[in-house]
Amino acid sequence: MAYQRRSFLKLMGVGGAFTLLPVGLARAATTPNPEDRAVYISASAGDDGDYYVSAFNASGKILFEQTLPGRGHDIGLRPNHVDVAAVERRPGLYGLILDRHTGDVRAKLHCPEDRRFYGHAIYSNDGRYLYITENDFDHARGVVSVWDAKDGYRRVAEFDSFGTGPHELHLMPDGEHLVIANGGLHTHPDQDGRTPLNISSMEPNLSIIDRSNGKLVHQAALKHDWHKLSIRHLDVSANGTIAAGFQYQGDLTDQVPLVGIWQPGSDIRPLEAPDTVQYRMRQYCGSVRFDASGQVFGISCPRGGLVTFWDAQTNDFLTHIAAPDGCGLAATDRAGEFVGTSGLGNGWRMDAIRRKRVELPDDSLKSQHWDNHLRRIIT
Amino acid sequence: MFCKPSWRTLLLSTTTVLAVGVISPDARADIPDENYQPVLAHLLGTVMPPKLDDFHAATENLTSEFKDFCSDPDKSGLEGTQAAFHAAMDIWQEIQPWHMGPLVANGRDQHIEYWPDKHGTAARQFRKLMFDKPAAYTDPEKLSGASAALQGFPALEEVLFADDHGDQMVAADEDGVFLCQYGTAIATNLGTLSGELQAEWPEFATAVENAGPDSMDYPTAKFAATDLYRALHEGLLIISSQKLARPLGDGAEDASAGRAESPISERSLRNIEHNLIGLFAIYDGTWGDVGEEGKGLAALIDNSLLDRSFKLNWQTVGDTVAELPPSVAEVLEQPNGYTVLTDLKGQIDFLTTLVENDVGGNTQLGGGFNALDGD
Structure with missing residues (x-):
């Protein structure tokens, strides 16, 4: 493993002493640069069943908190616009469109009676359409709803997700296709909306659809022995590589991969960390994020309290950094660097290349339990 | 009852x-963070090391019993070897749930005991092994690179307790001689694995006991x-x-x-x-x-x-x-x-x-x- 890291450092041109590093890399995972004007935004919770969308700056100072009617999950960012979309955690009924600078509510989305939101949303590159994963629970069918942002967020279409229990979705680099993680789990609001009802027969997959007409373009699944690996979260690099994190619905003692990499048109390639890390991942990945270079991706494992980092070119495991109850991950503008958040209220800068973790200095961050996903807004 | x-x-x-x-x-x-440190030090630094010593001693004794038995096989020797198996398995079963650090490194826990074996891999591979009787499986070093299902306690259980393997070893017929050599190799391999565990534990325990903000493993x-x-x-x-x-x-x-x-x-x-x-x-x-x-x-x-x-x-x-x-x-x-x-x-x-x-x-x-x- 040390060899893999050394090889990676060499590839990244980070083989020598720190003083010889390019300025941008040498600054990685140090105290935040005061000029870093990025804003990070996430769903969060207080101590009393109170839920928010909150934003903080690069030092961890909270900029606003907007109360939500229920627990949020991920935030969709409308390109070149103030809108962000906060969709309720599954089985969700509401979606709120907020002003990214103030948190003010700009629009409300209501889920149809026979659907439930599943926590993730993504905008088209032109910002016109918002896509949300939903559960058509009476038919155990996943759908992607389409909302027209220029028409008051009117629900204008609905596509099949080509699987059950769709969760995270992303735009592909061409901007014309959506990749959807169909987790495979059927749930029903009559049975709390979260308890899996089909573990023995679940069939997760990754599907790519044409966002203009909903047609299936590519689909891939893991081998049947691994059908209990719920494919839940993903991210897409600029070259179209898809990294995915799994959540295992089988036994604690089963030895299964928890990470996959997919080049559409081929099979999903399962990846495993060294045994001591793989075991600490506790059969559960919480979020997936590529770094700014697209060469590294991070996968958080909140049950094990660590974030794993992987080389997207060689598919090798790079390293891991402990992050108690850490889940939210956002890439900074520096190669190999991420900001992570935790349910305990921590925020860190994490450098996958040098294996460093620096706590964000502003304590206001600690007033919240940071939820699963974190987004970076460039201001 | x-x-x-x-x-x-x-x-x-x-x-x-x-x-x-x-x-x-x-x-x-x-609870202040410093309150957790003495618990870590006690459990990982004081309690576990003697138990790993016991486990290593038990596997060494198992190897010794196996060698003695196979040098002059008889019923009493078989029973002594079976008792040594149980003694080693007893202490392993106490250690097994402490599923961390060197116990799971390099698949060590699975090499010591391949379990659960949902697909019956060990039994299937064992049957094939008895058919082919490859010499490599009587060499502990080569065995350590073989399938996990064929190199730990479940494989030894097959050797010592399954079918008429005990009688075959006592009779020292063709199967019995192979079983004796293979069983001795498994016991020796278990001794190596338990020795590695014993040797690697202190470094792991120290890393955990020294948890702090500079540690990338235990902040x-x-x-x-x-x-x-x-x-x-x-x-x-x-x-x-x-x-x-x-x-x-x-x-x-x-x-x-x-x-x-x-x-x-x-x-x-x-x-x-x-x-x-x-x-x-x-x-x-x-x-x-x-x-x-x-x-x-x-x-x-x-x-x-x-x-x-x-x-x-x-x-x-x-x-x-x-x-x-x-x-x-x-x-x-x-x-x-x-x-x-x-x-x-x-x-x-x-x-x-x-x-x-x-x-x-x-x-x-x-x-x-x-x-x-x-x-």
Whole structure:
């Protein structure tokens, strides 16, 4: 493993002493640069069943908190616009469109009676359409709803997700296709909306659809022995590589991969960390994020309290950094660097290349339990 | 033995009576991080090392017994080797649930004991091995690179206890000679693995004990202690969901002792008895004659009533297992055997609930906001 890291450092041109590093890399995972004007935004919770969308700056100072009617999950960012979309955690009924600078509510989305939101949303590159994963629970069918942002967020279409229990979705680099993680789990609001009802027969997959007409373009699944690996979260690099994190619905003692990499048109390639890390991942990945270079991706494992980092070119495991109850991950503008958040209220800068973790200095961050996903807004 | 008062009555009554006055964990202030450090030091630095020494000594003794037996095979030598197997397996079953660090590095736990074996890999590979009898499998070094299913306790169980292998070894016929050489290689390999475990543990324990903000593995002592809490919690879950639920199946008609752990050496419940000893050490800080009472996770619980309640409940379950025959097969042969095992599973599940609520809550080591999310 040390060899893999050394090889990676060499590839990244980070083989020598720190003083010889390019300025941008040498600054990685140090105290935040005061000029870093990025804003990070996430769903969060207080101590009393109170839920928010909150934003903080690069030092961890909270900029606003907007109360939500229920627990949020991920935030969709409308390109070149103030809108962000906060969709309720599954089985969700509401979606709120907020002003990214103030948190003010700009629009409300209501889920149809026979659907439930599943926590993730993504905008088209032109910002016109918002896509949300939903559960058509009476038919155990996943759908992607389409909302027209220029028409008051009117629900204008609905596509099949080509699987059950769709969760995270992303735009592909061409901007014309959506990749959807169909987790495979059927749930029903009559049975709390979260308890899996089909573990023995679940069939997760990754599907790519044409966002203009909903047609299936590519689909891939893991081998049947691994059908209990719920494919839940993903991210897409600029070259179209898809990294995915799994959540295992089988036994604690089963030895299964928890990470996959997919080049559409081929099979999903399962990846495993060294045994001591793989075991600490506790059969559960919480979020997936590529770094700014697209060469590294991070996968958080909140049950094990660590974030794993992987080389997207060689598919090798790079390293891991402990992050108690850490889940939210956002890439900074520096190669190999991420900001992570935790349910305990921590925020860190994490450098996958040098294996460093620096706590964000502003304590206001600690007033919240940071939820699963974190987004970076460039201001 | 099977007509005792309901375990529910016993467990629930102690819990109900002793829980009066228990302070809600939510009402407590955060436990300072420095309070977790002595627990780590005690369990990882004081309690575990002598047990790893014991395990290594037991596997060395097993190797020695095997060699002696095979040099001049007779019934008494076979029995001595089988006893050495049980002694080594007893201490392994106590260590097994401490699933962390060098125990899981390089797949070591699976090399020591390939289990659960859901697809019957060990038995299938063993049959093929006996057909081919490859010489490489009698060389401990080469064996260490072979399939995990063929190099640890389950393989040794096949050699020592399955079919007429014992008689073949005593007779020293062609199969018996191979079994003797292969069994000695497995025992030697187990000695190597236990020696590696013994050697690597101190560095791991030091890294955990030195938890702090500069550590990329353990940024706080509390975070490090969650691994111990998880070992305790998951150890019970594995007993229930794997070691008992698998042989119990979907109902009495579906029950099968063959799906239990160590079915050939007929010690599946003896394994659980020893699992509970190793797991209790995490809570209490004592493990046989090693350690000190109250210096495990219990040191973090500022409530003597709750501590007494937990220990009494654990004792009740431990006594139940100790009074049962050593194998699931023997219990299932009894008219009410399925009910007895179902009740035992219920007791383990109840202990799991106590660990989640009382230990997890009061030590503040239970799951976090995101860890419990499931999304």
